[in-house]
Amino acid sequence: MKRIAAIFTAFAISLATALIARAQEPQTSVSSDPVIQLFQKLTSAPGPSGFEEPVTKIMVDEMKPYADKITYDGLGSMIAVQDSSGPRVMLDAHMDELGGLIRRVTPDGFLSMQMLGGWFDQALVDQRWWIIGSKGRVLAVTGIRDIHIAATAERSEVFPRDSLYLDIGAKSAAEVCEMGVEPGDPVVPDSPFEILNGTQNYLAKAWDDRIGLAVMIEVAHRLAHSPHANQIFYASTVQEEIGMRGAQTAADVIKPDVAIALEVGIVKDVPGVKPEEAQEVLGGGPAIFLWDASELPNRKFVAFVKNTAATNSIPLQYDLITGYGDDSAAIQRSNGGVPTVNLVIPTRYTHSHNGIINRGDFDHMVDLVTALVQKLDAAEVARLRTFAPSSE
Numbered sequence: 001m002k003r004i005a006a007i008f009t010a011f012a013i014s015l016a017t018a019l020i021a022r023a024q025e026p027q028t029s030v031s032s033d034p035v036i037q038l039f040q041k042l043t044s045a046p047g048p049s050g051f052e053e054p055v056t057k058i059m060v061d062e063m064k065p066y067a068d069k070i071t072y073d074g075l076g077s078m079i080a081v082q083d084s085s086g087p088r089v090m091l092d093a094h095m096d097e098l099g100g101l102i103r104r105v106t107p108d109g110f111l112s113m114q115m116l117g118g119w120f121d122q123a124l125v126d127q128r129w130w131i132i133g134s135k136g137r138v139l140a141v142t143g144i145r146d147i148h149i150a151a152t153a154e155r156s157e158v159f160p161r162d163s164l165y166l167d168i169g170a171k172s173a174a175e176v177c178e179m180g181v182e183p184g185d186p187v188v189p190d191s192p193f194e195i196l197n198g199t200q201n202y203l204a205k206a207w208d209d210r211i212g213l214a215v216m217i218e219v220a221h222r223l224a225h226s227p228h229a230n231q232i233f234y235a236s237t238v239q240e241e242i243g244m245r246g247a248q249t250a251a252d253v254i255k256p257d258v259a260i261a262l263e264v265g266i267v268k269d270v271p272g273v274k275p276e277e278a279q280e281v282l283g284g285g286p287a288i289f290l291w292d293a294s295e296l297p298n299r300k301f302v303a304f305v306k307n308t309a310a311t312n313s314i315p316l317q318y319d320l321i322t323g324y325g326d327d328s329a330a331i332q333r334s335n336g337g338v339p340t341v342n343l344v345i346p347t348r349y350t351h352s353h354n355g356i357i358n359r360g361d362f363d364h365m366v367d368l369v370t371a372l373v374q375k376l377d378a379a380e381v382a383r384l385r386t387f388a389p390s391s392e
């Protein structure tokens, strides 16, 4: 009996040690891979629409080594420029993410929230958030009805956004004020970056559109050291999620000859997606939008992308999505019309706390965009901008 007890005690101690060790494991993945570090930095930055400064700071730091000049439009979009002659090629990715604003503080210290961007109501409840207050980050949760007092019919209900509130542990409006929180303060999801169980898939908030920004940084890095017969304007835009506002103002300033938007795409390879709803799969390579509700891409530009992908052996997927809009729609209608395409990295669960992208898709996208820009010389851009029917 004693021996068994001793063995049991030893087992219990080693189990406890293992559990403590697991509890002490870092909350977020660490990696020596500079691309993963860049993803971690970009996705963890808080930047809902209209509050993009933390992301702008990262973009300035990352683009400075490769840019001849960094300027801003009057709305806050940041424009990094490489070279000063040849056709004006605009690359675009937006800095803002889905989030919210504090709307009202109740007398007993709860907060209501104005959402920014296209949220599902069911993505909002029982989540952790960061409020960016005047004294720094304040942790908040969207409270949930307690199951023990819910009527049976309530158990399968979606709680509408107007019934939700943020709880920051305050007992009164005065305590909320003391924590540095007031109406108008931005709110973002609390969702740290993770490598998903050792796979090539990465989990984070805000892939839309921090992954597009990461593509621009990597392309700027490559093109800083290789020839290209154009001037490149890397536009990190603001306020895309509330109506592509920064792309419109940035395009007015840049006056591009052609433009490529870099975005997230919608996948079909999860349960419950109907065949006609989406076409992309995670890990299948970057994709080009052939249609969305906001934009019809320039047809010659689409063919140019297809040819470039094929000649460089880069996989390319297609997509057509109904409930989707992107910066290319604003750019193509600026300055009397601009040929544009929207290139995307397949993403699971966009507009939520927990999106997933694939590393191979990112690497292929960087290859593709670099190859495209290298081929956009004066003759190619003139061809894309020619609409007169060819004479017989």
Ligand SMILES: [Zn+2]
Binding pocket: 094, 208, 209, 240, 263, 264
């Ligand atoms: Zn987006």
